[in-house]
Amino acid sequence: MRFCRVNLTYFCAPMNLQPAIYFAxxxxxxxxxFRAVYARYFAGVDKLFTPYFANIAVDYPLPALKMKALQHQSENGIPVIPQILSKSAPEILSFARSCAALGFGELNWNxxxxxxxxxxxxxGSGMLPFPEMVDEILDQVMPHMPxxxxxxxxxxxxxxSEIMDLLPVFNRYPVSELTIHARTGKQLYSGKTDPDAFGAALEGFQVPVVYNGDIFTTEDFRNISGLFPGISRFMIGRGILQDPFLPARIKGLPQPGDGRAVLRGFLDDLYFETRREKKDSPSALNAMKEYWTYLMFAFEEPVVVFRRLKKAGSFDDYEDATNEVFAHDSLKIQD
Ligand SMILES: Cc1cc2nc3c(=O)[nH]c(=O)nc-3n(C[C@H](O)[C@H](O)[C@H](O)COP(=O)(O)O)c2cc1C
Incomplete structure (x- = not known):
């Protein structure tokens, strides 16, 4: 089935409105x-996304663990968008039906x-060199997408350049948004983003495009939005993990007087929620330490901060290390 449409969203992006910011x-x-606690503490994000779901049993109810990981449809008023990693149209549709039944309004394909x-x-990105495969899946999925x-x-x-062959494929279907991380899969998460290739592709898209990649500061945001004035939607990942205030700062929203206290409150709530979510298993400690591999960059001396955290072998050690960080280390953001 082919869809015909004219979508002028990209060309008519309002210049004077706030950008939409999505948390990757x-x-x-x-x-x-994380989604729940983040949304309680920080402003400026317009959409939250779940990490990808995979291995969905077609036409079976979702198992309890997946149901739990999908909670909730929104956090503090911010819509949550479930994501699926799949190359099977029946699997995507089965997950879409479950998400629709749970009240979600959008599904994202990784x-x-x-x-x-x-x-x-x-x-994942391994499908990008095969536009005919993307076409076939969209052709099967879109007519039944709830x-x-x-x-x-x-x-x-x-x-x-592979994006140029994908462009006519995406334009054929009523995909609601296309987020493009301006790198290739082979680059993983390092090496330079490629704004030129992003810009070249942008001109041909009729689907609303969301920019993603290496926005860490308000200056990065200004540079990218200066390069692409027609883009009004931005997905930010590591930049928000490192500086949870970044979306509000980009939007010029009021910042809290005591950013350090807000960050501490957020971290403490996240720690206790994570322990609860993981039933006090050691994986809760590992999850917090993994988050600190990003959050350490909120401090003037990230290496010193992470050294305090990484040796924590128990919850007590972790709490002591966090107390030490907040007693001794200066924040780079907000202070
Ligand atoms: C550890 C890690 C896990 C990630 N998990 C996902 C994921 O589940 N789904 C997804 O679409 N992207 C995932 N990403 C990619 C990010 O969402 C984002 O696209 C990427 O970090 C580039 O954006 P940034 O430069 O703003 O961080 C992951 C990245 C990292 C480093």
């Missing part, structure tokens, strides 16, 4: 607990995961 998904970090064990199987269907991809897997 992170497997193992932006969990249910075509960006770069990890070789995923990409090798033509999943909710808005958005896509998150990269410029390509091996070459940034």
């Amino acid at each position: 998904p992170f497997q193992g970090i932006t969990t249910k607990a 075509l960006g995961c770069p990890y070789p064990q995923v990409a090798r199987k033509k999943r 909710l808005s269907f958005s896509v998150k991809c990269r410029l390509g897997y091996t070459k940034a």
Whole structure:
């Protein structure tokens, strides 16, 4: 089935309105607990995403663990968007039906995961060199999709030019948004983003495009939005993990007087929620330490901060280390 449409959203992006800012998904970090606690403490984010779901049993109810990880449809008024990593139309549709039944309004398809064990199987960014495969899946999925269907991809897997062959495919379907991480899959998360390739592709898209990649500061945001004045939607990942105040700062929203106290409150709530979510298993400690690999950059001396945290072998050690950080280390953001 082919869809014909004219979508002028990109060309008519309002210049004077606030940008939309989406908090990117992170497997193992932006969990249910993280999303809930983040949304209670910080302003400025317009959409939250779940880390990707995979291995969905077609036409079976979702198992309890997946149901739990999907809670809730929104956090403090911010919509939560579930994400699926799949190369099977029936699997995508089955998950979409479950999400629709739970009250979600949008499902996001992960075509960006770069990890070789995923990409090798033509999943995630590994599907990007095969536009005919993307076409076939969209062709099967879109006529039956019970909710808005958005896509998150990269410029390509091996070459940034792959996006040019995907462009007519995405334009054929009523995909609600296309987030493009301006790197190739082969680059993983390092090396330079490629704004030129992003800009070249942008001109041809009729689907509303969301920019993603390496926005860490308000200055990065100004640079990217200066390069692409027609873009009004931005997905930010590591920048928010490192500086949870970043979306509010980008939007010029009021900042708390005592940012340090807000950050401490957020971290403490996140710690206790994570312990609860993981039933006090050691994985709660590991999850907090993983988050600190990003949050350490909120401090003037990240290496010193992380050294305090990484040796914590118990919850008591972790609490002592966090107390030490907040007693001795200066914040780079907000102070
Ligand atoms: C540890 C880790 C886990 C990630 N998990 C996901 C995921 O589940 N789904 C997804 O679409 N992207 C995932 N990403 C990619 C981020 O969402 C984001 O696209 C990427 O970090 C680039 O944006 P940034 O430069 O703003 O961080 C992950 C990235 C990292 C480093």
